[in-house]
Amino acid sequence: MARNTEPAWLVEINAALATAVADVDPALWVYGYVRISRDEKDRAEGVQLQAKNQVNHAARKGLPLARIFCDNDLSGADADRPALREVLPLVTRGPAKIVLARDVARLARDYDLGNELMKLGRDRGVRYVFMKDTEYDLTTGAGRKNFMVKVAEAAEYRETNTENLLDRMTEEAAKGVMQGGARRYGYGKVVGIHPITGAEILDRCAVREAEIKVLHEGRDRVLNGESQTTIISDWNARGVTTSAGKMWRVGHFAETLLMEAYVAYDLGEHTDAGGRRCECLNNPEGNGIRVHERTGTRHRAQWPAVFTRDEQDAMRIALRAHRRETDPDRPRQRHGEYWLTGLVECGGIWPEQAERAGQVCGAWMIGTVLERKGKNGPIRQRRYKCQAKDSKKTVCGCGRVFRDAGALEMFVAQAVIAEYENPQILARLDRGNDHAARIAQLQQRIELTTGNLDAEADRRTEALSGGGDEYDLRVIDRTITGLKATLKTLRAEQDSLRSVQALAVLADIGSTPGELRKAWADKGPRWRHEAAARLIEKVIVKPVNVYAAKWVDQNRKTWRFDETAVEVVWREL
Ligand SMILES: [Zn+2]
Ligand SMILES: [Zn+2]
Known part of the structure; x- marks a missing residue:
């Protein structure tokens, strides 16, 4: 020892x-x-x-x-x-x-x-x-x-x-009081200096504007598809430190951004242990969430929120997408480049000698760089390519189709933007994605069901302690099982709607056509991917001799690209 x-x-x-x-x-x-x-x-x-x-x-x-x-x-x-x-x-x-x-x-x-x-x-x-x-x-x-x-x-x-x-801690939580311990990033405004010790006096619930700005920057960059490493390297280089004055680490960064305390309280009315309306609800709307760890209850905090629930969900999905090493279905976007990754499918045909000779390939195409010698030094060409073998050297595609990434991305982007500028499509998207009302409705039903479940549990205790007979107990148990199942279904639906909502935030396209065009230029590859994926099921790239082909984009730039050899498969909206 x-x-x-x-x-x-x-x-x-x-x-x-x-x-x-x-x-x-x-x-x-x-x-x-x-x-x-x-x-x-x-x-x-x-x-x-x-x-x-x-x-x-x-x-x-x-x-x-x-x-x-x-x-x-x-x-x-x-x-x-x-x-x-x-x-x-x-x-x-x-x-x-x-x-x-x-x-x-x-x-x-x-x-x-x-x-x-x-x-x-x-x-x-x-x-x-x-x-x-x-x-x-x-x-x-x-x-x-x-x-x-x-x-x-x-x-x-x-x-x-x-x-x-x-008891005292529970009471404090119900008022939404800030926990003790280290200062939470974003809060702890300096409101004075102690006259004797000279130490700073902090208002632990008041925001530090500069740090809130950093948190918002973190949100935007995560949603834009930047990796944690990229963002914190930049912050550490700029001297942006944690609340303890330390350098940011990868895990700590994600934990900080995803803290529930930052999320605007959205859990509705509730009562305290004595059945009265909880005191926390007197705190201003738009404030964050105070989690009472011991009981798992959540209250409206005394501090202002930093993120909406949708934003937090979207960040969680974006951070998870980066962490995920292998997606069983679609290839992962690497280094944020090649935003069509996971959307481009090979339309090649398996050759004579292959096991699947004559069939359509259908493999996902991967972004790669081809380097070759040019007159003025080496030329790097970004391409999407059907890979013949995967990292384990097993055959995974025909390996016979590739396409210039710049041309393909430009072609798909133009098609997607045109589609977004179609008022009919826009209207359908809005209707399809606004789940806020349904989520709130589900929340009410969840609370009601939870209440019923509590009541049944009380009745069960009563029956067990001699107030009822065996028949009562069986009925109560059946009711409890039913309520639990209902609760599970409701929660599952709410979760799935929340993640749809979150994806919509990821691919927030703005409300006017002009906004979208600007966003397409300003925002990162991750955003482009999500925005395209909302409309496109996949893009099938067929083999063609591109050297004979020519395509002029909206900026009057000419590409060696054959638009007839690319098929965009749109989603059913
Ligand atoms: Zn409360
Ligand atoms: Zn192929």
């Missing part, structure tokens, strides 16, 4: 104690134990003071105090008390047998540990000496009983105090 690391002040005290007991028989040594508690009343008396009191107490009583062990108990569980775990084996083994503590509560605050300590006294001759209590003779039944009564008192005291603390 790793040795408990002592704070500097304790190292000093222990060095002095060790010198003082150097000539004393180790069998007479006493080990001190101090602990800082979660309990605020105890915290006032810091561990340093506790240690000093122990040294004085030992001197007064003539106890040869050899060393003090110290635990910081703020973390809670007994498993987190390494110093106690260090001293117990020492006194179990001997020759020193005595532990000095202020009182029983300082040593043990739950039954299991109390029991363990009691047994060490009964079976291994360990003794506990207290500054504020008498010693219990654990070799006698009466002594053990009295000791355990003290443990029980300590445990009970702790439980009521913990409960009070938890």
Whole structure:
């Protein structure tokens, strides 16, 4: 086990104690134990003071105090008390047998540990000496009983105090109060300077405009298809740091953007534990979400939101799309280039000697660069290509069709933009994608069903405790099963509508034709992909001799491209 690391002040005290007991028989040594508690009343008396009191107490009583062990108990569980775990084996083994503590509560605050300590006294001759209590003779039944009564008192005291603390935390959550701990990125406006310490005074719920701007930039870039690595490299280079003043890391970036606290509260009315309208609903609309981790409840926070729910969903999908290494169906867009990836299919025919000779290939075409020598140095050509073999060297396509990426992308973009500028198509898209009303309706039904489920669960408890017969219980159980199934269906529909909505945000095309044209030029490949994918099922590229072909785009640029050898398959809207 790793040795408990002592704070500097304790190292000093222990060095002095060790010198003082150097000539004393180790069998007479006493080990001190101090602990800082979660309990605020105890915290006032810091561990340093506790240690000093122990040294004085030992001197007064003539106890040869050899060393003090110290635990910081703020973390809670007994498993987190390494110093106690260090001293117990020492006194179990001997020759020193005595532990000095202020009182029983300082040593043990739950039954299991109390029991363990009691047994060490009964079976291994360990003794506990207290500054504020008498010693219990654990070799006698009466002594053990009295000791355990003290443990029980300590445990009970702790439980009521913990409960009070938890109640207070629940109340704070219901008001939408900001959690303690580190400052949340985007919030913590400096509202003044402490007159004595000179430290900044923060309003933890007020926004820091500069950081909100950074969050919005992160959102736009993620939705635009940039990878986490690209974005944080840029931020780190620009000196944009986290709330702790550190460099951004990949995982931390995604976690930050996807924090529920940033999302505008959209979960509707709810009541508190007492059945009254929850206090959090008095906070302004458009504020974020305060999650109460212990109960899983969500409240409207005291701080303004940064993102809408749709935006968060869209970011999650975009971040996930980047993380996904292999899509079972369609190839992944690499490095954000080749925005038609996953939309272009090979229309080639398998050759004579192939297993599928004469059939249409149908493989997804992949973006690649072809380098060849030109008159003025090497020429790089971006192409979509039917790949004959995949990375595992198994045959996956005819490998006989390729097309210039610039020409193909321009051709498809023109077709897509023209389609978006068609008022009929636009109207149909709007109707098809506005699921907000349906999502809200589903939310109401979910809440209603949850309420019914709670009521049935109560009835079940009643029936079990004797208020009903077996028949009642069977009916109730059937109802509960039915309600659970309904809830599952409702949630599934809501989830799927949410992700459709999210995709619509990803491919937000604006409301006027001019906006779309501008967006097409300004926005990234990821956006172009989503915008095209909303209208296009796929683009089939057929083999053709392009060297004889010519196509002029809307900018009067001439491409070596044959438009008759490309078939756009439109989605049914
Ligand atoms: Zn609430
Ligand atoms: Zn092919």
